[in-house]
Amino acid sequence: MSGMQKTSVLRSIDRPTLIACGFILVILAAGTLYMLITQGTATFIEPTYLLQQLKIAAFLGIVAAGMMMVILLGHIDLSVPWTLAASAMLATAVGGPWAIPIGLAVGLVVGLFNGVGVAYLRVPSMIFTLGVNAVLRGLMVMLTGGFAPQSSATPIMKWFAAGQLIYLPVGDGFGLSNSVLVWALISAGIVFMLTRTSMGRYIYATGNREAATYLSGINTKFVLIFGFVMCSLCASLAGLLVAGYTSKAFQAMGDTYLLPAIAAVVVGGTNILGGQGKYTGTVVGTILIVLLQSLLSVMQMPEAGRQIIYGLVIIAMLLVYGRSNAMRT
Amino acid sequence: MTDQQGHLLALKGVSKRYGGVRALSGVDFACRNGSIHAVLGENGAGKSTLIKIISGVVQPDEGTITLDGKQVTIPTPQAANDAGIVCIFQELSLMPDLSVADNISITTPPRRFGMINRKAQRARAEELLARVGCDDINPLTLVKNLPLSRRQMVEIAKALGRNPKLLILDEATSALTSADVHKVYAILHGLRDQGLSLLYISHRMHEIEELADTCSVFRNGQHIDTFSKGDRNDEQIVQMMIGRELQNVYPPKPIRNAPPPATLEVRKIGWDTKLSDISFTVGKGEVIGLGGLDGQGQRELLLALFGVLRGVSGNIVLAGKTEHVNSPAQAKSPAVGMALIPEDRKTEGLMLPMGVGDNISMAALSSMTRGLVVDRAIESKKIAEMVAKLKIKFGQLSDPVATLSGGNQQKVVIAKWLLTGARVILLNDPTRGIDVGTKQEIYQLLRDLADAGTSIVLYSTDYDELIGCCDRVLIMYSGRIVRELDGPEITEANIIASSLNLALTGQAAAGGHA
DSSP states (O other): HHHHHHHHHHHHHHHHHHHHHHHHHHHHHHHHHHHHHSSOOOOOOOOOHHHHHHHHHHHHHHHHHHHHHHTTTTOOTTTHHHHHHHHHHHHHHHGGGGHHHHHHHHHHHHHHHHHHHHHTSSSOOOHHHHHHHHHHHHHHHHHHSSOOOOOOOOOOHHHHHHHHEEOOTTTTTTTEHHHHHHHHHHHHHHHHHHHHHHHHHHHHHHHHHHHHHHTTTTOEEEEEEEHHHHHHHHHHHHHHHHHHHBOOOGGHHHHHHHHHHHHHHHTTTTTSSSSSSOOHHHHHHHHHHHHHHHHHHHOOHHHHHHHHHHHHHHHHHHHHHHHHHHHHH | OSSSTEEEEEEEEOOOOETTEEEEEEEEEEEEEEEEEEEOTTTSSSSHHHHHHHTTSSSSSEEEEETTEEOOOOHHHHHHTTTTTTEEEEOOOTTTBBBHHHHTTTSOOOTTTTTTOHHHHHHHHHHHHHHOOOOTTTOOOOOOOOSSHHHHHHHHHHHTTOOSEEEEEEETTOOOOOHHHHHHHHHHHHHTTTTTTEEEESSOOHHHHHHEEEEEEEEEEEEEEETTTHHHHHHHHHHHHHHHHOOOSOOOOOOOOOOOOOOEEEEEEEETTTEEEEEEEEEOOEEEEEEEETTTSHHHHHHHHTOOOOSSSSEEETTTTEEEESSSHHSSSSTTTTEEESSSSIIOOOTTTTTHHHHHHTTTTTEEEEETEOOHHHHHHHHHHHHHHHTTOOOOOBBBBGGSSHHHHHHHHHHHHHHTSSSSSESSSSTTTOOHHHHHHHHHHHHHHTTTTOOOOOOOOHHHHHHHOEEEEEETTTTTTEEEEEGGGGGGHHHHHHTTOOOOGGGTTTTBBB
C-alpha cells in the first residue's frame, strides 16, 4: 500500500508542479530579502507566518479543489462566488445545529442545477453558471433586503474554521488551524477518487473526449453532474469555513475566490480545456497564489501594481507550460 | 485517348500521394469544350482527388495541367475560379444565415463607393436565378429557410455567376427533387451548347446515361478508359470499375448447411429520413457485411442499433428477448452485450492524450472494480491479456495512445470492446487508413471471434473486404436494404450493381431478392 502510494506521488509530480514549486521558493526568497532589507527580520520564513498563510490557503484550496473537477471535465463554474456566499448566508440565517447541513444542501442543489443545465440542456457551462451566479445573487439580496437575518457564524462553524485540534506547545506554540485539516481531508479524498476509482478515470476521459467516452458506454451526463456537484459542495464548504473564520457571513464574501481559484488550478498544470492535470498541482498552485498575494501586500505595492504583477505572473507561467508542451510533441 | 484538338483542360501524368497511399498515379485526362464528361469509379478510386487537383484544393506531386493550350499551375481555389474553373460540391457551400443574393455574390459583390451595392446585387441574383429556372426564389430570403433542393439550385446559380468555362459537379444533384433534376438537365445541356465544358460526378448510372456524352472510368487512382456514351454497356462499365485481382488475405469462411441460430434480430428500424424499414437477422457466429455507396445510411444504422440516435422506430431482439437500447451504456450492458467500433477512432474511439492502458480498460472498467475502487491487479492482468491477444505494439502502458501508429490505435479500440465480452460487435469501416498487415490481422481476429460464437456486423467501404470477410452482405441504398447477397452471390459485380440500385445480371441474380 505505502509502496504504491509512493510511486503514485512520485508520478504525480509533473513538470508544471515542479515549476510552480520553484516559483514558490522564488517568492519566499524575494519576500525574505525584502523584509531583511526593510525591517531586518526574516518574517517570510518564520513558521507562524507560514502557518498563517496555510490557514488562508485552505479556503482558496477547497474552492480550487472543486473547481478542478469542473475544469478537468472541460467546463468552468462561474457560480462559485455566490454559491459560497449563499451557503454561508443561509447557514448563518438558520443557525443552530442545522447551519452546516443547510449550507451544504445549498451547494448540492446548485451543483445539481448546474450539472443538469450543462449535461442535459447542453447550455455552455460558462453561460449557464454565469446566469446561476446572478440568480443566486438576486435571491440573496432579496433575502437580506426585506429583513435582516442573523449573520453570525455558529460556534461549530467557528471551531471548524479557526479552532486548533492540533497544537504543539513548543516555543510560541504551533497551532494548525482546523480548516487546514479539512482541506487535507478533502484533498486526500479527491486524490483517491481521481487515481483509484472508476469515476476518476471517467472524469479524465470525459474531459478529453466526451464523444468517445459516451460511445464507450459511459454515462457521461452523470459524470458531468457529479463534477458540478463536487464543485458546488466544495464552494459551499469554503463558504461555511470563511464565515466561521470571519465570524459572519456577508454578501460579497465569495467574490475574491473565483479568479484566484481558476488561476490556482491552471497554474497547477491542469489543462483549461480539460482532461489533463494532477491534483498535487492544484495544491501547489493554491499555495503559490496565496504567497504571491501576501508578498504583494507586504511590499505595500499600490493596488494597480499588485493586479498587474499578479496577472503577469499567471500569464508568464502558462506561457512556460505551453512552450514545454510544444517542445515535447 | 482522343486527340488534343478542342481540349479545354488536359492533365498529363498527374500523381498524388497522401502519406503512404497513392490517390492518383500517372493520370492522363482531358475534357473538351461543349461536352458533359462523366467521371466514374468506386469509393477511393481517385475521383475526388482529381477534382481537388483541378480546382486547386490540393497540388499534384507530379504531372502537368494544360488549360486552353497553355501549361498552368492552380495553386488555390481562388486561382481556379479566376481561370474559369468552378466547382459545385456535394456538401453545400452556402452560408445559411445570409440571404440568397448575398450568397450568390459572396466572393465578388457588386460595389459602389466601396460599399456593397445591394440593388445591383439583388438584380444580379434575380437574373442568375432566372437562368436556372428558379425565378420563384426571392433573392432576399435567408438560405436556411429554403428546402434542400432549392438550396442546391441556388448553389448552381452561384456557380454560374462566376462565368465558368469548366463547371465541375460533384454529386451536385443528390438532393434534388425529380422536377428539379429535369430542370438541371436542361440547364446543363444548355450550358454545353454554349460551349462550356462540364465534369459530372455521380453514382447514379441513370443520370449519367441521360446527361453525359463522354465517360471516364477511374480505378485505384488510375485512369482506366475514356469512351463516348453508348460505346459500353452497364455491365462493361461495372467490370471496368472492378477490374483487379482479389488477393488472398482473408481467412477461410466456414461452410454452413443450415443458418445458425439468430443472436440479433433487427425489426423494422427507421430513423428520420435516413433509415427506413430495415429488418435483418445476424446469426450466432455470423459475419454480416453492410455494403453500398458511402452515406446510404450504413453509419446511421450502426449508431441506431447502438442506441446513439434519438427517436429510432422499430425494435431489436437479442437471443429471443426484445431489448430497448437507448444509450451506449445500455448497449454495453450484459443483457444486451453490444460493442461498436466507431468510424473515426481519433474522435470517437480513443481518448488520445490518455494512456494505452487507460484506453483499453475504459469500456469494461465497471467489471474491474471492488465497490467503487478499481482493482488494479485485475485491470493490469486483463490489459496484458488483450495486448498479447491483439499484438498491440507500444512503449509503455502509460504512454498517450496518440503516440501509437494508426493500426495499433485501432487495435486499442478493438481491445477496449473485446474486454466487455460483447456478443454482437458492430464495426464501422474498421480498416480505413490502416496498413495491409494490420488489416489482415483484423480480418483473422474477426473470423476467430465469429468462430467463438460472436456475431459481427461489418460496414466497409472496401468491397474486397466485404467479399473476403462476410458470410452475407446487405446492400443499402438511400436508407434501405435493397439486396441481400449470400455466399457465392457476394461478388464485386453484384455489390457494385446493387449499390447503384441496378438489376443484377445473369446467373448471379438468382437467389438475390430486392
